[in-house]
Amino acid sequence: MSRLRGFLPLATLAALSFATARAEEPKHRFPTGVSPDGRYLTGKDGEPFFYLGDTAWELFHRSTREEADRYLADRARKEFTVVQVVALAEFDGHSVPNAYGHLPLVDLDPTRPDVKDGPANDYWDHVDFVVDRANALGLTIGLLPTWGRYWHDPIKDGKPLFNAANAETYGQWIGRRYGGKGVIWILGGDRKVENDEQRAVIEAMARGLRAGEGGHPLITFHPRGGGGSSEYFHKADWLSFNMRQNGHNTDFTGSYENTRKDYDLQPAKPVIDGEPIYEAHPISFNAARNGHSIAADVRRPLYWDLFTGACGHTYGHHSIWQMWQPDRKPINNPLVPWTEALDAPGAAQMKYGRRLIESRPITSRIPDDSLIVVDRVPTSVPGAGRYRFVATRDREGTFAMIYAPIGRAFSVNLKAIKGPRIHVWWFDPRSGLVVDDGEIANTGESRFEPMPWGEALDSVLVLDDASKNYPPPGQPLSKD
Known part of the structure; x- marks a missing residue:
């Protein structure tokens, strides 16, 4: 049993707490590859890249430059590393102009992007501004060339805008324009692949991106809710990593548990939850029954995903995406x-998950729920629904972490940790x-x-091989 028992006043907690300020991090570090073991993204230096994303799907389409700058600066301050944005946006981005009155295509033809000579006078100049400003702040753009409706749904003359031929041409063009920048390519856009024709469109766009950028850019696929890219393209050579949309619900069971299923696939590829429940979103799309999500509802998927094998996580807010x-249709x-x-509080709390993971070795970290001793009543521990406990450790046995979504006592199998002495820490996901x-x-x-932060509040138990002298959880890990 952990030794510090009973209620501790906040002043005592503060006295026992370590500051979580981080050293200034280098700018302009973007993901460019995948680790040899297929478990995480890497930068040009070969070091792990932590994907902490935010969804701003309509940023190109609906923001002014001043608004985009405000948004991006805020996300950089909050230590996000990726912003997911759509070039041909969902809300009639093909036919409703952007904030400056510009449309992306000539005559709804994907082979004819509407580009004019000179700066700041067409749709793509605005996209350039947002991408470049994000990169200057150290943010990677997760760039969807198009939302799914334009290759899936009837748009023009009873057909989608995209077919295999024009998708490849458009992919080449957009790949050339943004290749070499801090960009990850995300195909799909919230649609299922339901037939061979749709599959051919996605594969053609992937070929076009490769040809336009030259080489092997990072490409993934954003699926429909409850699904994953692995359902359609896991073994495709262009799919660099899997993306899930575990969906806008609050239960681990039947939803977030699927991250582990993608982690276990072969060949091994990194996995990310590109769309979990958004903050302030109607839970399971039924606000009349379930209400709107709060910060606790978006924190749990952060740790569920990270501890079950994800190489990062994506946050979203229902108003921001x-x-x-008030002057727009909600x-x-x-x-x-x-x-x-x-x-919103959940947005500010995402960085603590990133800091926690980066405070211990990343390259050897694996999911391992066998650390959690199953209770006589398993639905208590490891639990189910929104009260599921999950665990992660490193292969070398130097540390382990257990995420407790509630203040319920639990037992841990310590055999996976090497060393005769174990250093015990508690990490607060709300404050770091x-x-x-x-x-x-x-x-x-x-x-x-x-x-004793509260019965309904979450915490992370961190167990270290004491001989390793790791820093307090959340503090930068020395590279010496």
Whole structure:
């Protein structure tokens, strides 16, 4: 049993907590490849790249330059690394002009992007501005060449805008224009691949991107809710990593557990949840029954995904993805304008998950729920629904982490941790604060009770081989 028991006043917690300020991180570090073991993304230096994404699907289409700059600067401050944006946007981006009155295509023809000579006078000049500004702030753009409706749904003359021929041409053009920048390519766009013709369009666009950019850019596929790219393209050589849309619900069971299923596929490819539940979103699209999600609802998927094998995570806010403001038609009842949503608590808490993972070795980290001793009543521990416990560790046995979504005592199998002494820490996902719980003997199994932050509040138990002298969780890991 963890040694610090009973209620601790906030002042005591503060005294036991370590500051979580980080050293200034280098700018302009973008993902360019995949690790040899197929588990995480890497930069040009070969070091792991942590994908902490935000969904701003309509940013190109609905923002002014000043608004885009405000949004991007905020996300950079909050330590996001990727912003997911769509070139041909969902809300009639083909026919409704952007903030400057520009459309992306001539006569709805994907082979004829509407490009004019000179700066700042066409749709793509605005896309250039957003991509370049994001890159200058150290943010990678997760760039969808088109939303799924334009290759899936009837748009023009009873047919989609895209076919295999024009998709490849468009892919070449957009690949040339943004190749070499800090960009990850995301095909798909919230649609299922339902026939060979649609599959051919996606594969043609992937070929075009490769030809236009020259080489092997990072490409993935954004699927329909509850699905994953692996269903259609796992073994495709152009699919660099799998993306899931685990969906706008709050249960691990039947939803977020699928991240582990993609992690276990062969050949091994990194996996990311590109669209979990958004903050302030109608839960399961049924606000009348379930209400709107809160910060706790978006924190749980962060740790569920990370601890079950994801190479990062994507956050979203229901007002921000649609860039909603009062003069626009709302989709599914956003609660506040996007400018207010920038300061939603869940967005500010995402960085603590990133800091936690980066404070321990990443390259050897694996999911391992066998660390959690199954209770007499398994639905209690490891639990089910929104109260599921999950665990991760490294192959070398130097550390382990257990995510406890609630304040329920649980037991841990310590055999996977090497060394006779174990350093015990508690990490607060809401604040990044850390409590040092001292050392215990590695006796094979031990029982822990989460810190008294509250019965319905989450926490992370971090167990280190004491001989490694790792820093407090959330603090930068020395590269020495």
